[in-house]
Structures are given as C-alpha cells and as structure tokens.
Amino acid sequence: MQLEALYVAQPALTAQAPILAIAVPLIGACAAALAPSGRAGWMISVVAAMVSAWMALAVAGEVMREGVILYQLGGFAPPAGIALRVDAMGALIALLIGAVGTLAAVFSGHSLAAEVRPEKHTLFQAGFLLAQAGMVGLVYTGDAFNAFVFLEVSSIGTYALVAAGERRDRRALPAAFNYLIMGTIGATFYVIGVGFLYGATGTLNMADMAARLGTLDQNAAVQAGFAFIVAGLGVKAAMFPLHGWLPGAYAHGPSLISLFLAATATKAAIYLMARFLFEVFPDGAAFGDMFLQWVLAPLGAAAVIVCSLQAVFARELRRMIAFSSVAQVGFIFLGFSLANASGLSAALFYMTAHGLMKAAMFMALGGLAISIGARRLEDFAGVAREAPWTAVAFGIGAASLVGTPLTMGFLAKWQIMEAALAGGRIWIFAVMAAGSVLTLVYVGRIIEVMFFREPAPGAPRAKESPVGVLVPLLILAGLSLWFGIDASLPQQLAQAGAASLFEVRP
Amino acid sequence: MNGGELLILLALTLPLFAAAMIYAVGRMPDVRETLTLVACIGLAIVAISIFVRVGQGDPPALTVAEPLPGLAIAFRVEPLGALFAVMASVLWGVNSLFSIGYMRGRREARQTRFYICFALAMFGVMGIAFAANLFTLFLFYEALTFVTYPLVTHAGTPAARRAGRVYLVTLVGASVLLFLPGIIGVQSMAGSTTFTPGGLLNGRVDAAAGSVLLLLLVFGAAKAALMPLHGWLPSAMVAPAPVSALLHAVAVVKAGVFAVLKVSAYIFGPDLISTLPAATWILWMAAGSIVIASLVALTKDDLKTRLAWSTVSQLAYVTSAAMLPMASGLVAGGLHMVFHAVAKITLFMCAGAIYVATGANRVSEIGGLGRRMPWVFVAFLAASFAIVGLPPMAAMWSKFLLITASFGSGEWFTAAALIASSLLSLVFLMPVAFRALFSPAGDGAGGEFVRPGGTPVTSLVALCVTAAACVVLFVAVEPLADYLAPIAAVSFMETAP
Amino acid sequence: MTAPVLEASFALNVALLLMLVVLAAAVVWTRSLLAAILLMSVYSLVSATWLMVMDAPDVAFTEAVVGAGISTIVALGAILLTRGEAVRVSWKRQVVPGLLAGLVGGLLIYAMSGLPDFGDPASPANSHVGRAYLETAKRDIGAPNVVTAVLGSYRGFDTLGETVVILAACIGVALMLGFGPRATLAPPAGAPGDHHVVLRVTAKMLVPLIILFALYVQFHGDLGAGGGFQAGVIAAVAIILHALVFGLRETTAAIPPQAARAVAALGVVVYAGVGIVCIVNGGGFLDYDHLLTPQIEAMIPAGLLGDPDKPHHWGQYFGILAIELGVLMTVSATMITIFYGFAGRTIDAIAAELRR
C-alpha cells in the first residue's frame, strides 16, 4: 500500500489532523468521565480512539506526500510558540498508537466488565483516553517541554489504571506504586534535563534547540542535560536496568492497560529518546557517540540476554511476556546503537512489530481472563481446545515475537540483524541470534502448554472469547501476519523517518 | 498469469488442497486414500511438466510477495529443482501406495493426520525445490520441519516424543543460529539472496567472510545431517516405515542436501568455492562423516537404524560433491541425490514390508525369510547394489563421477573415503539380503506371518517399482546429466570422463 | 537596584538557602512522618520566599498554595492511613540509593559550570525566546503580565496539557480512593458545650472571603501574579476549610463528589473547546485571534476596557479569560476531589480499625 496515495480526509480536515488526533481523545476523555454509564463511556472511548486513529492515518499520508508537517499552535511561529512537528517516524508511531488504541477500546467493553469494578468504568475509560491523547501528543510535538507535559498526561492516569487491577489481583497495588515512583523519577529527570538545555540554549523547540546546540557539546550543562534526559526517558522506556517497574505493572494491571502500555507506552518514550539522540543533540557529539557505543549497546544486549532468561524462568504467563517486553526493548536499542539510518529504520520497524504482537498476546490473555482467572503458566494447559481462535491469535503474536518467517517479527529481526552485519557489528548480530533462540525457548514453553498439553483435571475451563474481543484480537493478529507478507506501509514510514533524521547528520 | 506461473502455483496449492480435502473426508478411508493417490498423480504430472519446460529453456517463475525490497517470496525453477520436484512427487505417489498397505496392515492410529502431514510436507518440498532465493527456500524449509514433526512423533510414545524433541531442537536450532544468520549475511553482502548462476557472492566477498558464510549455510542446513548435526536422523527412525521412507530418505534429508547444492551452485558458485578454505574443511568433515557413519551402521542390528546411518553417510557424499572445487562435482551431487533417494526409499519400504508382515525389525531376525518373501528381498538386494554402487544400478554413475571428480581435484582423502565407504556398505548391506535369501534356516524361516497374507500387495508393488527404477535410471543417466549440466554453468561433456 | 538592596538580597539569598539545607537534612533525618510533613511545609514556605527574592512571584504563588497548602493537607490525610513512623531500613539497603543520589547531585553541580550567571542579560535564556516574549507580548497579546501571556497564549498548549495532567490526577485519585464504602459521619454539632464556636464563626466568614480572593487572583492574572491555577487552588482551600470545620458531610452535601469530578472534566472541555472554536472559525488550535468572528468583534463596544483608542486584542483577551476559567474549574475541582478522596478514606480506615 502506498501511503502517498492515501487520502482519508478532506484537505481542510487533513490540515488540522495533527491536533485533532490529540484533541479528540482529550475531549473524549472528558466526555467519558461525564458519561452516565459504563456502556456510554465505552462507546465514547471507541469513537474517540477511532477518530484519533483516522486522523493519525491522514497525517501519515500527508507526511509521505509533503515531508515533515509543522502545525503551529496558537498561531505563533516556533520557537516563541509551540509547534507540532510530525515526521514519518512520528507518523508511524502515532499510527501504531491509534490502531492499538482503537482495538483496545473495542476490546475494553468486555474486558473491563470482567476485571474492574463497575462503578469505575467511566473514569477508567477517561483515563485510558487521556493516556492515548498523551502518547499521540508526545509523539507529535516538536517542543521539548511540551513533550514533558504529554509524558505526564500519558502516565499520570495510567498509574491509577494499573492499580484498578486490584479487583482481580491484589499485587496490582504495589506494582502501581512502583510504577508511579519510577515513572515520576523518570519524568523529573527528563524535565531537569530539558531545564539544562533551556539554560544553555534559551529555547524549548527541538529543532531550534538542535540548531543552537551545534557548537555546545563541550558545555557541562548540555552534557548533564543529555545524561538526565537519557536516564529519564530510559526509565520510561524500560531500558535495562531501569525496567524494574515494568514486569509488575504489565503483569498485574487490568488486561486493557497491560496491552495498551505494552504496545505503546515504551514505544512513545523510545521514540522521544530517538528524537533527542539523533535530532536534538549535536552531530557527532562525543558524549552521544559514547552513549550509543558504550552504554546503549551493552545495556541493550544485557536486556536481551538477562530478561529473556528471566522470561524463560518466569512462572506466571503475563510476567513472562512482560519480561519479554524488556528484552524486546533491548533489541530496539541495539538497532539504535548502530547509529545509522538502516539501524534506526529497522528499530522503528521493530517497535511497530513489537507493538502489534504484544498487543495481540496481551489481548488474547485478556480474552481468556474473562473465563479463567489464570496466572500461572500451567493454568493455561490445553486452552487451545476450549478457545481455539483466541489461542491461535495468541500463537500468531507469539510466532511474530519469535521471529517466524511470514510474520512482522521476522522482518523486524531480519532488518536489525542485516543492519548490524552491514555496520560490521558482529557481536550485536550474535546477541540477536542468541536472544532469538532464548525467545524461542520461552515461547516454545507457552505454546507447548497451550496447544499440546491436556488441561489439569478440575481446573476451570476456558471459554472462547466473546465476539467483541475476538474481532479486535483477530485484527491485531492479522496485522502481524499481513505486514509480514507486505510490509510496505510501516516500512516506508520507518525508512522515511530514519532518512529524515540522518539527513541532518552528514 | 502465464502457463509457467500457473504451473508453479498448481504445484504449491495442489498439496495444500489435497491436505484440506483429506481432512474433509478423513472418516472415509477409501475415499481419503484415493484422493491421496489422485493428488500424487496430479502433482507428478505438474512436476514433470515443469521439468519439461525447464529442459526446453523456458523456466517458469513466479513472485508471490515482496515483504521488503530485496526480500521476495519468489519462485524460479532451475534444473536441479525441477529434478528434485519430479523425484519427490513421483516418490510421494509410490510411497503413498506403500503407505496404504502399511498403515492398514499395522492398523495405525491417526491415519488421517498422517496423510495430511504428508501432503503438507509435499507443499514444503515443492516450495524448496522451486525457490528463487535463499529466503524463500528458508521459508519452506522451516515449514517442512514443522509439518513433519507430527509424523516423527506419530507413535505418541515417550520415545517418539523424545525423538521429536531432538528433531525439532536440532533442526530449528541450526536454522535459527546458523542458517538464518547465514542468509542475513548473504543479504547484507549482496543486497539480495537470489540464486544466481555462477554464484551470487562470487566476486563480492573475501575468503574470510565467504568461509564464515559457507560454514553457516552448510551446517545450518541440518537436514543434510552432516556430522556433528546428524543425531536427529537415526533417532527419528522411531517413526513408521513410510515416514522414514519418504521423509528420511527422500523429502527431508534431500531438502537438506538440495539446499547445500543450491547454496554451493548459486550462492557461491564453483569459482568461489574453489578459493574458500572452509570448503576444504567441510569436505574433510564430510569425508569423515562418510566413513564414520558407515562404520556405525555396521554395528547396528536394528534394520531401520542401520539404514539411517547409511543415509547419513550417503548424504555426506552429496555434501562433499557440493564442496568439490570442480564444477562436475555439482552434477555428480545432483545425480546422487536422486539415485540414492530411489535406492534408499526401496530399502526403507522393504524394511517396512518385513515389519508389517512379520514384526521383525532386526537384522538378526530375518535369516531365511527370503524364501517366504522373495520379491521383497530381491528388491532389497537390488537397492543394496545401488547403495554400494555396483552396476547395473544408476547410483554407480553418480559415485563414479564423484570419485573421478575427487581425484581430478586432488582430493585424495575424499576419494579414499568414498571408496572405503562403498566397501563398508558392501559389508553392512549385502549380508542382510544374503542372510534372508540364502541362509537355509534362521529365526525367520518358520512360523506364521504376523499379518495373514504377508506383505500387503500395494506395498509390494511400490517397492518393486522403485527397485526397477534403480535399474532403469542406469540407462537414462546421460540425458539426466546433460539436463543438470547448466547448474555447474559448464557443459557436462567438457568435464565428463 | 541600588547597592544596599543588592547586598541585602544577597544576604537574604544566603540565609534562605541555608534554611533550605537545614530543613532538607531534617526531613531526611526525622523518623516521624508528621514531623516530616511539617518540615516539608516549612520548606515550601522558605523556597517560595526564596522564589520571591528571585523575583518570580508567579512561581512563588504556586509553590506556596500547592507546596505549603494543599500538599500538606493531603499528606496529613495520607498518614492517617499509615503508621506514623518511617520503617527502619538497614544501612546496607541505603548504600545504592545513596550512591545514586550522590551521583545525581554531583551531576547537577557539574552542570552548574555550564550555565550562565544568574541574571546575565546575555544568557541564552534571556536573549533568545525570553527576550522575544518581552518584546512582542504587548503587541501580540495585549496582556501586561508577560507570564500570563506566555502561559495563556504563546504556550497555551502546554497549559492545556498541564490542566489535563491535573484532570488525570483527579481521575486517578477518584479511581483509587473515590469508591470505597464510606462510614457514617458523626452528626454535625451545634449542641451545647461547643468549644469551637470562634473557629466556626471565623470559618463561616472566611470561606466567602477566600473565594472572593480567589476570584481576584483569577481576574488579576492579566496584570500581576496569579491566574486560573492559583485561583483554583485558593478556591479549593476555601472548600477544604469548610470541610475541616463543618465536616465532610456538610461539604459533600453542598458540593457532591460527582459534581466535583464533572466540573474537573468540564474545565478541560472549556479549555479544549476554545481551541476547537478557533479551528472552526478558520484559525489553528488555540489561535485566539480567530476566537471571535469579525461580526462578534464588531459588536464589542470600543471603550469596554479603558482607552478606546488603544488597539485591543479581543480574541486574545477573551481567549485567555476563557481558558483561565477552564483551568480554575479543573484545578479547584481536582483539589477538592483529592481532598474528598483522602479525607473520606480516613474515616473508612478508622472505622475499619474500630471494627477490628
């Protein structure tokens, strides 16, 4: 599919699409909070998420036609005013957020009823929409401080949403607390870093900042700012070893939140980090290269190996997948550490692939959670017989996670590995291969239990997910497959995004 | 869509369609097996049409999808692949005929799943045979691993499950850790993985990188069972005889050596191979495999296990052929792939026939059995001749070409290993038939058949056909060699002895 | 400024910063949570005062109302749910966090060397965008207080985001604390022997006064320190005072929790709605110059606000007014919701404890 040829909205609407992709879920959140019933809240949520995704698609088409889009807020030109600045990379991630958000909203109809107290539903939907608006805003904005604001918008609500999982699993509460503390520290570090950069450059607009930072790479404040921003976003992105909050938050929160966060939250933070690493900070600054070479690459490798091993030995299924998410972030950072367009493009593609596959896996588990409140891996024995469609969708996600050919995950791993070889980083290549084998081991365990083992006698019987869950679930799984066969849509955005960032660099 | 594309599409979809139909009519064994046979015949006709078209210089090609630029799922038939496809599809038919007798005779469970997996395996084989690039080959190669897994564990016993795990872990592990990295390496060096006559990498890599890639790709194709990655093959012998016959003599292992041949001919090319030190190392390891596997085969009393070790040895022939720094080696390897397949499927079918009739599966149990099952043991004898490389069996030619090529390229060690292994196989195969046919009395001489009537007639027909084929191909070797000549990018006659 | 004033402000700086250090150390050192909250409250006051010395009254305003005011009260509510003492942690478990804190502190100090001197007119912060604001705010926006111009208009989108953050906090607290079973409250007093009559009378008089003051802060934001955020907090403080004195039941009868939540959401709707209206009228999001159609603008009497000859930015004027209203709604309602959440929860905790 060629995005250039994609006109999904009238020109007048397309011109406003970037802001509408943020504002509609924002207003939707308020409407959901005011909604008279959980059902109404759900409908508002679905409509708002869908409109946001639609606008994101319009933006993506426009970006492919016009290149970078600037949208001035308040009618003031940057750097005085705030501007949204959407390049292909942002368009891709926002599209991922929009798509997963819409499907998750549809899914939430059944999932919330099973997992969250009924009186909380409207506020829950409101929090969910706020998180979505925040993430899209974070991705679209071209302003460093505005990014902080949206970072907070996207996280503050989700802390409580994770805690709302307490109805099913009391451990959601300490997990949410950890998440809150770590997330707040991360955001604070980020804003301290932005403060230093502002002190050194006098501007908050990223492009302007980049221009003015050009000769400042020896400045102590800039260096410290770099360290704070990277560490802060590292927490948000679950960069090893700052990932402590993630497994608990994903494992114990409600399914809707696990799936939405796993698919998008870390991606948005990683995206912002890429903006800083490759766009804002000075070209070839010694600290930037040192960071990529000696910090990001080893930490990514450590994440791949250590967290994959943790996933191998995890006893609870959702925890296993959560650890896997940290390991996958490691893969993405390995792609970044190559510091070239093909590595970045591959990493972006990987982010999209991982978002879709993890969303499918968590959604499938959410579908199963409606009928069985299972946690341990053994509890899922033989679910494939009782809930074949759900299990198959999970299996497709898992296959993509492993990197089975004809899934998106394969192409993603392929690209990073190819880029690593082309960049002469044999060791990264080797780590990726080893990580893939470890992934195979734990996914193999899950598949073996789900598909080939007999259910334990007396264990609760799983039921096939209701249609409202099955439809978005199969769409997600289908996307993982479809993009495994024809990856042109994410691929063109990833490539254009990486190219536009590295165009700046000689 | 032109005729060529249609043919490839047919070759790929026919087995899938057959599998679906078999599933649909699974409750009616007669319909199910008729359907299988019809599918076999259809597939063989399609494969032969493709074979003919390739011979006429009009190779069919088809691109299905291109997930990423430079990474396409595409098919393009060349002589080796056409030959492989014909061989596999014809032998599928023969083997299905055999299976009908065997599976009914043994009253095996899960027969529908068995036939479905066979059809799916054929889908994998067709994809491998026609693949236009390494990536496509890899796809179908992996698919073949997974659809044959249920066949290996068919018995459902703990031993079968253990064997299945070894099978899966070895093959998938090698694929992920060696083969796939190798493919990515090729892609990153050459920008594509398309099979190119004369060698895709030729002139694009230095000796070090080329050696690494060659090692990755040859060992990654663990289905070729090159030592030390051979362990899965003997252990997979827990599967029923038809599975061993088709998969472990024809489809799966041949997919492995086929991949090695393709890599050698089209990714590296004879010119590059001749400059790579790794090729020599692999050659030596293959020579070692040939001798060691023959020696091990000698010690095995279980008939199928003995045959399996013989297969390990014979596969190493093909691998060494692919690594010879001489273009004619490729042709010899291609021929040997086919001739060995025909001979080995005969042997396995004979073993299955003996088992289904008497329940005997050990060499020591068959003394004197030949009187009561003359056809089976004559066929066995003929196939043994072929494995050893005696005239008038086709395999003689391929061995002869291979040994000549080894001498011609100065690989004395390999040549010596080939000759030694021939002698060894004489020792471990001939006594089987001789003991059965000529020893006056033994364990098998008296007693009743386990199955009244002895070997089912369909099985008997099947194994006689392949035994006869060993002889027929002896005469037809020259056209076949000429047909294969383009893969070495040189005329066969120039290098023929 | 004259020399003695500069010297005095230097001495003030030193004294206030010293106080901050002492207070911070004491907060870390004390084991009583209540003492820690008290000291934090004092800390906020000192830092707010210090911000005044730095001539940042808007920030000082916020720090005072939030740091010393609301957060102290909320923290009190929180420790009702816990033990009053911090748990003793072995020194071994403090080594790594201590090292990390040291590292961060070191990095901060290292960074100082790269920052320009305080008040340096040539520093990037004062010469680039900051200077541009000073030069253009009057012309573009028409508001005398540049801070308001920046927060309300130039960076109005940020302020929208911050308002949404506050709404998110409201939703979060409501989700976590807002739905617990409520114990019945003791009946309101009025019986003989009332010892708090002075307080009751004072409070009754003060509540409307505080709200009036909040409105002053709200509408005064154009000219001096203040604005929707501070006004919102002050208004909430009035309600909280009412609840403290007359009990939560009385207050929730006047302002039900659901109403508070709804107002919080409506505040954001008002704010974002202004942005949408601007789009509908042909501008960009939050482009107040397009807030009013020319027809409406023509209907505004020229002398509505002082000098009729001076050019007026009616769009900017009403835009900022409207969004500040939105901020006020969200902030005050959120603060009230948070207070309700914690205070209401306290009763549960006590009731549960009594039952045990």
Next chain:
Amino acid sequence: MLIVAGVAGLIVAMSLMIVRAVLGPSHYDRILAANSFGTKTVLLIALMGYLFGRPAFLDIALVYALINFVTTIALMKFFRYRSLARPLAVAGGEDGADG
C-alpha cells in the same frame, strides 16, 4: 536601613523557629514553630515588596497568611480527632472533645 534591619531580624527569628521545628521535641512545638514561621514569612514578603518596590507582593503575602491559617487548622484537627472529615464541634463526643 530600617527595612534591612527588619529583614535581618525576621531572618534571625525564622532561623530560631526552624531550630524549634527541627528539634521538637513534641509535635505541638513543631506546629507552633511552623505556624509562627509562616507568620514571619508573610512579614518578610511584605517587607521585600517594599524593599524591591513591588506592592503586588502583598497579594502573595495574603495568600501565605491564608494558607498558613488553613494548614494550621488541618494540623490541629488531625491531632485532636485523627480525622480530616469529621465535623469540628462534637460536644462530648467519643473523643472527649473538651478533654
């Protein structure tokens, strides 16, 4: 000059209050110190407004006074009733309101 002396005096007084607030020993000492500290802050800001020529500082001083008042009520109520939600004037309640 008088103003500067006033500021200096306030600073000294504030420092003393901080000593009391830190050392305690009882919570009532601390609350009293904090309250007194708040009052002095109000004064300090008023003086500073004069010193810097910024009458608008008085607005802020007003806010400080207000905050100080409400916080102190909250603290005292916390002590007395261990609750923020209960109405203040329960005569002869179970807490012994006049005790």
